[in-house]
Amino acid sequence: MRIISLHVDGLEQAVKKGLYTWLETADVDVVAIQNLKAKEYQLSDDVVYPKGFNAYFFDAEADGYSGVALLTREVPKAIMTGIGDSRWDLQGRFIQADFEHVSVGSVLFPGVDQYNTLEDKLAFQQAFLAHLEKTRRKRREFIFCGNFEAAHKTVDLSDWQGANDTPGFLPKERAWFxxxxxxxxxxDAFREANFGENQFTWWPDEDSARRNQNGWRKDMQICTPNVRQFVVEARIEKNLNFGQHAAVLIEYEFDDEDE
Incomplete structure (x- = not known):
């Protein structure tokens, strides 16, 4: 199973930049997308119905804000939206597809913006952590993909010394990881197969920072313990430009072909 996680700055604009054209030849099974910036009914048909995929969306209540989606080659056994907390579910932050033995989710953590403060962001971290604790009690495996709006370790951002007081790398946020x-x-599924430096997924300055490697690894795929042994490849598609975030591709070679 090959899974891509990608934070876009609006799904419609990402498709116009060639996202779906690239996916036609990308040989992936699931695409987890974050920050749609539109409700499903506002998207054009060619966005809602990507060639070769089944598409599932979870909208935010506010217009032009948040929203997550999953594109799947195989029809899932079930789709779940939200984490059971109305405050965050109204912001369209989580969607999950259940397959035979593994579930794949797309999650978008809040940043500091007109809807959320830093304290709100920290509150979402705790709400999602509680959700993760619940999933660990279930008799199946999970892979959650998304923009976590923070970096974990010093290797995950270029100027970590200058970021100690910056939201996204605060001690409280790192302690949450x-x-x-x-x-x-x-x-951290990515680090099961890729131990390289300069493995960044987001660059504050889109025009020059990619060249200077002035980036952060905010986008991750996390998995339950039994899944980590099946990670065979992990890479960041830095050369694609669908927004300020790069796509994270991870291949899981499960023993059961049906997964």
């Missing part, structure tokens, strides 16, 4: 990858038991 420690909790998720520690006691809660999830794994």
């Amino acid at each position: 420690d909790q998720m990858f520690g006691p809660v038991g999830y794994a």
